[in-house]
Amino acid sequence: xxxxxxxxxQHCPGTQSEDAGKASACAGCPNQNICASGxxxxxDPAIDIIKARLSxxxxxxxxxxxxxxxxxxxxxxxxxxxxxxxxPDVNVxxxxxxxxxxxxxxxxxxxxxxxxxxxxGWSPVYVTDNLSLMSIGFLxxxxxxxxxxxxxxxxxxxxxxxxxxxxxxxxxxxxxxxPGTSDEHLSAVQYLSQAGLSGAIVVTTxxxxxxxxxxxxxxxCQKVGVRLLGVVENMSLFVCPNCQSRSEIFPATTGGAQQxxxxxxxxLLGKLPLDPLLARCCDQGKDFLQELPxxxxxxxxxxxxxxxxxxxxxxxxx
Amino acid sequence: MLDYVxxxxxxxxxxxxxxxxxxxxxxxLTLKERGYKVGLLDIxxxxxxxxxxxxxxxxxxxxxxxxxxxxxxxxEQRLGVMSIGFLxxxxxxxxxxxxxxxxxxxxxxxxxxxxxxxxxxxxxxxPGTSDEHITVMENxxxxxQCTAILVTTxxxxxxxxxxxxxxxCKKTxxxxxxxxxxxxxYECPTCNECTNIFSSGGGESLAEYAKxxxxxxxxxxxxxxxxxxxxxxxxxxxxxxxxxxxxxELVLQLGESFNGT
Numbered sequence: 016x017x018x019x020x021x022x023x024x025q026h027c028p029g030t031q032s033e034d035a036g037k038a039s040a041c042a043g044c045p046n047q048n049i050c051a052s053g054x055x056x057x058x059d060p061a062i063d064i065i066k067a068r069l070s071x072x073x074x075x076x077x078x079x080x081x082x083x084x085x086x087x088x089x090x091x092x093x094x095x096x097x098x099x100x101x102x103p104d105v106n107v108x109x110x111x112x113x114x115x116x117x118x119x120x121x122x123x124x125x126x127x128x129x130x131x132x133x134x135x136g137w138s139p140v141y142v143t144d145n146l147s148l149m150s151i152g153f154l155x156x157x158x159x160x161x162x163x164x165x166x167x168x169x170x171x172x173x174x175x176x177x178x179x180x181x182x183x184x185x186x187x188x189x190x191x192x193x194p195g196t197s198d199e200h201l202s203a204v205q206y207l208s209q210a211g212l213s214g215a216i217v218v219t220t221x222x223x224x225x226x227x228x229x230x231x232x233x234x235x236c237q238k239v240g241v242r243l244l245g246v247v248e249n250m251s252l253f254v255c256p257n258c259q260s261r262s263e264i265f266p267a268t269t270g271g272a273q274q275x276x277x278x279x280x281x282x283l284l285g286k287l288p289l290d291p292l293l294a295r296c297c298d299q300g301k302d303f304l305q306e307l308p309x310x311x312x313x314x315x316x317x318x319x320x321x322x323x324x325x326x327x328x329x330x331x332x333x
Numbered sequence: 334m335l336d337y338v339x340x341x342x343x344x345x346x347x348x349x350x351x352x353x354x355x356x357x358x359x360x361x362l363t364l365k366e367r368g369y370k371v372g373l374l375d376i377x378x379x380x381x382x383x384x385x386x387x388x389x390x391x392x393x394x395x396x397x398x399x400x401x402x403x404x405x406x407x408x409e410q411r412l413g414v415m416s417i418g419f420l421x422x423x424x425x426x427x428x429x430x431x432x433x434x435x436x437x438x439x440x441x442x443x444x445x446x447x448x449x450x451x452x453x454x455x456x457x458x459x460p461g462t463s464d465e466h467i468t469v470m471e472n473x474x475x476x477x478q479c480t481a482i483l484v485t486t487x488x489x490x491x492x493x494x495x496x497x498x499x500x501x502c503k504k505t506x507x508x509x510x511x512x513x514x515x516x517x518x519y520e521c522p523t524c525n526e527c528t529n530i531f532s533s534g535g536g537e538s539l540a541e542y543a544k545x546x547x548x549x550x551x552x553x554x555x556x557x558x559x560x561x562x563x564x565x566x567x568x569x570x571x572x573x574x575x576x577x578x579x580x581x582e583l584v585l586q587l588g589e590s591f592n593g594t
Contacts, residue, residue, distance in 0.1 A: 081380050081427075083349010083460045088490070115461035116347050116494040158493060161347075161500040163462045166432030194349040194460060195379035196429045224354070224561055228380035231427040238429060253519065257526035264519060264530070266558055291530045298489040298532065 020046075030055040059206075065177045066209040068136075072108070072185040074327045075207060076244065077215040079236070081228030083194035085220045086249035088118040089297050090287070091191040094216075095123070096304050097320040098187050099146040108139060108185045110176055111150035112203055113193040114169045115162050120152040124300020128153055136181035143302075149180050166198035173202050177210075187327075194228070196235040204239050213327055214242035216284070219275075220250045221267035226275050233279055244326055245284035247319060248272035253289045254311070264289060285319040287312050335443065338372070338451045340478040342587070343469065343507070347494030349460035351486045352515040352551075354382040355561065357457035360482075362566035363580040365412045367588065369452040372403065374442055375416035376469060377459035378428050378435050384418035387564040394419045400447035406564060415446050432464035439468045453587070460494070462501040470505040480510040482548070487514055487535035499543050511546035512536050513579070519553040548586075549579040 019029045026040035035041070036051030049055055069075065078091045091109060099107045111119040120126045120140075128140040130153045139147035151162060151172060164172075182188065193199055204212065215236055219229040229246075236243050248271060253264045267274075276283040290312045296303040304313055335341070344357045354377070361373040375383035384390045384404075392404045394415070403413035417428060417438065430438075448454065459465055473479050481502055485495040495512070502509050514536025518527045530553065540547035551557075552575050560570060568577045 083380075084351055084486070084491070085349075115463050116349075116497065118490050118493070121490055121493060159496050159500050161462045161497040161504065163467065163501055163504065165436075165464050165467060169463065196427045197379055197435065198431050198464075201429065201431060220350075222558060222561070224382050224385055225350070227382065227385055227424065230425045231380065234425050234427040235429055238427065253528075253530070255521040255524060255526060256528060258521060258524040260521065260523040262522055262555075264553055264555060264558075266555060268559075268562070289530065291528055294488055294531050 061174050061178055062206055062209050065174075065206050068178050069182075069188070069207075069210045072182060072188045072210075073331070074186065074213040075188045075190065075210065076213050076323070076327075077190045077192060077203060077241065078218060079192055079200065079215050079232050080194060080218040081196065081230070081232035081235075082219065082225040085218050085225055086287075087194075087218050088113070088122050088191055089293070090216075090218050090247055090249060091189050092119065092122045092297070093303060093316050094320060094323070095146055095189055096302050097316050098324070099143060100304055101320070101324070103145055105186045106145045106184060107147075108182045108188045109146070109148045110180070110188060110190045111148065111152065112173055112176070112190055112199050114151050114164065114172055114199065115193065117150045117152035119148055119150045119191060121300055122297045123148055126152070126300070130154065133181070136179045138181055147182065149176055169198050170202040173199060174206055177203075177206050196232060200235065201239070204241055212241060213330060214244040216244050216323070217246045219246060219248055219272050220265050221248060221263070221271035222265045223269045225265075226269065226272070230275065230279070233281060243281045244323060245282040246272050246276050247284050248286040250289040251286040256291065284322050285315050287315050335448075335454070335473075335476055338448060338454045338476070340452065340587075341454045341456065341473060341476050341480075342510070343456045343458060343473075343479065343481040344484060345458055345466070345481050345498050345502070346460060346484040347462065347496070347498035347501075348485065348491040351484050351491055353460075353484050354386055354457050355557070356482070356484050356513060356515065356551075357455050358383060358386045358564075359567050359576070359580055360583065361412055361453075361455045362564075363568050363584045364453050364455075364587070365407070366566050366568055367584050369411075370450060371412050372448045372451045372454040373412065373414045373457065374446070374454060375414070375418070375457045376439050376442060376465050377457060378417045378430065378438060378465070380459065381416045381418035383414060383416045383457055386561050387414060388562055389414060389564065390418065390424060392419055397447055400445045403446055403448065413448060413451075415442055435464050436468045439465060440472060443469070443472045462497060466501065470507065473507075480508050482510050483512045483545070484515055485512060485536050485539065486516045486531050487529065487533050488531040489535065491531075492535045492539050495539065496543070499545070509545050511548035512540045513548045513583075514550040516553045517550040522555075548583055551576050551579050
């Protein structure tokens with residue numbers, strides 16, 4: 016990771032380098048003194064603050080996908096509901112790290128709620144007694160408001176979300192991310208490096224154009240050293256509500272997630288079918304698990320949740 | 334480098350996976366079929382899809398005396414393509430970059446690619462309203478003929494993000510040509526019952542609400558999905574389909590405004 020600031024002079028050795036502040040290129044740089052004092056190469060103090068803040072959170076899971084619109088937010092909300100439904104004693108938090116397109120407030124049906132600030136930090140919005148949510152959507156005045164920010168500002172927001180939200184005791188913190196492998200992802204991984212990240216769940220759809228980007232995301236996880244808990248394939252099959260016949264809307268021309276997982280040697284957690292009612296529940300912010308407890312998607316989901324719980328708990332007992 | 338480009342079309346959407354790249358490639362292919370000279374620039378650096386969709390994976394960009402030479406789809410060089418996908422050594426390689434690096438890459442794409450004379454330059458963007466978008470807008474400010482096409486799917490979740498993109502366009506002062514709704518309905522191949530998987534009419538009501546022209550709706554068509562990865566134009570392969578109708582009209586409209594100026 017390069018540590019050369021945006022506005023650095025040419026040939027800047029990077030703020031984390033041993034030569035910081037001492038190289039010939041540093042002469043005349045307004046920040047030379049800061050670099051030379053060694054302050055810049057110390058780890059970001061926020062990392063320790065975040066570690067302390069999240070010390071009561073047992074499992075921290077990133078939900079990733081290189082591709083947009085594959086259902087990261089939907090899967091996150093379903094997992095949130097699924098984990099919270101296990102027992103009223105299991106506390107689940109969801110952090111929406113998608114700064115430019117926050118979808119969680121709508122999907123979880125808590126649009127228009129307010130975040131309150133108290134002595135112990137920002138209190139998240141509670142969807143149910145044991146499911147809480149934090150999103151930039153709560154901080155915008157109107158749904159038309161666009162957050163037109165470059166990377167550093169987004170990073171600052173994520174840092175604040177991680178260090179200042181008072182989650183209380185949590186069993187699971189699910190972090191929903193935007194598509195790609197850029198600022199938000201690097202920051203989340205970096206800020207959580209000391210707090211202990213349980214791993215990442217990667218969401219994909221069956222077509223090659225999505226898998227192409229998802230392979231990049233898996234590569235990213237390997238590069239930054241994040242454990243992969245597994246892959247969830249969304250929108251796998253479509254069951255016609257009229258004639259019950261199954262068809263592939265997004266054809267898996269290259270074998271879908273199954274083939275990719277065996278190629279890259281990562282576990283496939285399960286496949287979620289495409290259900291128009293699920294899309295409607297998301298738009299209306301209803302809990303799909305309670306609305307349609309017997310739908311094939313819900314059954315598949317329970318299976319995925321169980322696998323995640325087992326993996327996370329195995330890690331804890333180790 | 335954009336001096337010889339007559340018109341720039343940005344394909345935008347706040348939401349990911351709504352079909353920006355599919356629409357960009359089909360639009361470029363349709364324009365090409367109608368005899369225009371077209372360039373297609375993919376500025377989605379973390380997830381470039383255009384090389385795959387046009388079946389150009391594994392091609393290389395060459396450095397010519399005038400700048401980077403784009404990859405051409407056809408012998409006559411009527412459709413040139415530029416994407417970061419051509420610069421990666423393996424298709425699994427991840428581009429793990431923060432904003433500043435992405436910004437300078439996009440600047441290079443806009444300044445150093447030798448497009449030659451173009452009638453249209455179509456720019457495919459990643460989702461969101463961040464680094465890539467701000468950079469493109471800043472660099473296109475001096476290009477007078479620049480419009481945006483917004484892509485959405487019918488669900489509320491997507492519409493919500495596209496509303497943010499409209500605000501972005503207004504703030505940065507780019508004219509919006511209109512909204513296309515993708516993945517409108519799905520016709521079951523067995524019983525021909527049309528299911529609105531992702532609900533319906535969202536794009537049209539958004540267009541009405543935001544007072545933006547509505548450019549039509551494209552249904553989910555598995556035949557279209559099969560065209561992906563082959564670089565074939567829907568207007569040529571599926572002439573009777575709804576998809577082809579939408580693109581034909583769109584290009585007519587573009588051609589009219591093009592000749593009018």
